[in-house]
Amino acid sequence: MIELENGRIILETGDITQLHVDAIVNAANSSLMGGGGVDGAIHRAGGPEILRECRIIRQRQFPQGLPTGEAVATGAGNMKARYIIHTVGPIFKKEDSRMDELLANAYINSLSIARDLGLQTIAFPAISTGVYGFPKDRAAPIVFKSLRHFFSLYQRPQKARLLFFKQSDMDIFLESIKGMIDES
Numbered sequence: 001m002i003e004l005e006n007g008r009i010i011l012e013t014g015d016i017t018q019l020h021v022d023a024i025v026n027a028a029n030s031s032l033m034g035g036g037g038v039d040g041a042i043h044r045a046g047g048p049e050i051l052r053e054c055r056i057i058r059q060r061q062f063p064q065g066l067p068t069g070e071a072v073a074t075g076a077g078n079m080k081a082r083y084i085i086h087t088v089g090p091i092f093k094k095e096d097s098r099m100d101e102l103l104a105n106a107y108i109n110s111l112s113i114a115r116d117l118g119l120q121t122i123a124f125p126a127i128s129t130g131v132y133g134f135p136k137d138r139a140a141p142i143v144f145k146s147l148r149h150f151f152s153l154y155q156r157p158q159k160a161r162l163l164f165f166k167q168s169d170m171d172i173f174l175e176s177i178k179g180m181i182d183e184s
């Protein structure tokens with residue numbers, strides 16, 4: 001485990017579904033109807049209640065699907081967490097100049113929901129870096145900058161835990177933000 005920014009950002013490896021935190025962020029797709037990767041793991045661990053809440057959100061607020069970069073909250077079903085914050089990261093396309101901003105939006109809008117709910121601790125998976133193909137070394141500085149900026153403005157959430165499935169993913173993240181830590 002590695003602590004950055006006076007302990008407000010924590011990097012660690014593990015299965016995000018097992019965490020006892022206020023909110024777990026789901027790297028969802030715009031349908032909010034579940035999928036593979038961390039999305040599938042969260043719905044399996046939480047049970048059908050989460051999908052039921054997602055259906056209601058789709059009907060009432062987002063009949064066309066949740067736009068990329070936006071976020072919504074549901075309960076966490078059978079999991080130890082209190083909330084799931086579902087966000088949609090960008091599907092990586094090299095030639096699209098909005099990629100970095102859309103990834104930052106996914107993190108910032110998730111943090112904003114946690115702030116508005118008055119939550120202490122939020123846990124993030126490495127959004128978009130799986131099936132969605134966002135290069136891990138390019139995502140890392142965007143994520144770190146977004147968190148650092150948000151934390152400079154707001155007291156809540158107090159902490160963000162970045163969960164990496166593999167140690168090698170965490171190593172890439174750290175290596176990619178090295179210059180930014182040295183500067184601060």
Ligand code: ADP
Binds near residue numbers: 015017127131163169
């Ligand atoms: P996306 O579609 O946004 O790329 P994925 O679920 O394919 O999302 O992958 C995002 C990241 O989540 C990947 O680095 C993957 O290894 C990781 N991951 C998958 N399952 C879990 C889990 N249970 N806990 C934490 N991270 C996970």
